[in-house]
Amino acid sequence: MSVQKRLNKAIQAFGADKVSVEWKPYQLDASFSSQPQAIEVFGERKFGKGWKKLLERLQTEGGKDGATFEDWKWKCNTMKALQLVEFAKERGVDTSKSKAALFSAMYEKGEDVSDVDVLVKIALEQLGLDKSEGTFVREYLENDEGATVVKQQIKEGVQKYGIRGVPYFAVQGENKSERPFGISGAHPPETFLEMFDELSCGE
Numbered sequence: 001m002s003v004q005k006r007l008n009k010a011i012q013a014f015g016a017d018k019v020s021v022e023w024k025p026y027q028l029d030a031s032f033s034s035q036p037q038a039i040e041v042f043g044e045r046k047f048g049k050g051w052k053k054l055l056e057r058l059q060t061e062g063g064k065d066g067a068t069f070e071d072w073k074w075k076c077n078t079m080k081a082l083q084l085v086e087f088a089k090e091r092g093v094d095t096s097k098s099k100a101a102l103f104s105a106m107y108e109k110g111e112d113v114s115d116v117d118v119l120v121k122i123a124l125e126q127l128g129l130d131k132s133e134g135t136f137v138r139e140y141l142e143n144d145e146g147a148t149v150v151k152q153q154i155k156e157g158v159q160k161y162g163i164r165g166v167p168y169f170a171v172q173g174e175n176k177s178e179r180p181f182g183i184s185g186a187h188p189p190e191t192f193l194e195m196f197d198e199l200s201c202g203e
Contacts, residue, residue, distance in 0.1 A: 002067040003167045003186050004099060009065075010192035019196065023095040024157055025082040025150045026166050036076035036112045043075075072107045076114035083146035084119045087137055088127050101126040116141045173199035 011019045043051035059069045085098040101122050105111035111118050116138060123129045123137045140146060157163045161170055161182050169192075170180040181195055 002062045002065045005065040005067055006189050010189040014196045021096050023099045025153050032077045034077050036074040039072050039075050069107045071110035073110035074112045076112050080141050081113040082150045086146045087140050093127050171195050
């Protein structure tokens, strides 16, 4: 969530009309259970007694970018959430808008974004999908109709860019024949600006 806010700052500084963004799917732990786990339980199991300090550091650093992580309650499998992004994209919803809504729901509002009810609510109330789409999006998510597309996109990212974790950014100039500039990690806005400037100067 912090990274998206940093990226947005860089885009606004560079010129929003000069940059287009498409968020692609990725799962850090695709094998994670379909049943959510309380974040305190997951954190202590994975990181031990130092979990609370790690969380406090995340909240402090995130707060500098306006991402407070103030109500993060669940560790959950994100496959259905990624499918919602795909469903909304097919209906003209920008992936940045979908990602921001999911990040906010998960980290700021304590929502379980593996829950279909939660995702349908996000689709209709935050992504602007018509209420007539409610039944369609519910069936789409319950039946995992977008899972094949999402998994294929993840596979392509691994094969094309060697992605093994997130955040990872592939920045492409207007010359599509050139290989995109890849960068991983939670970088400050200045780093993105440098990439934008470098790519624009070469055009």
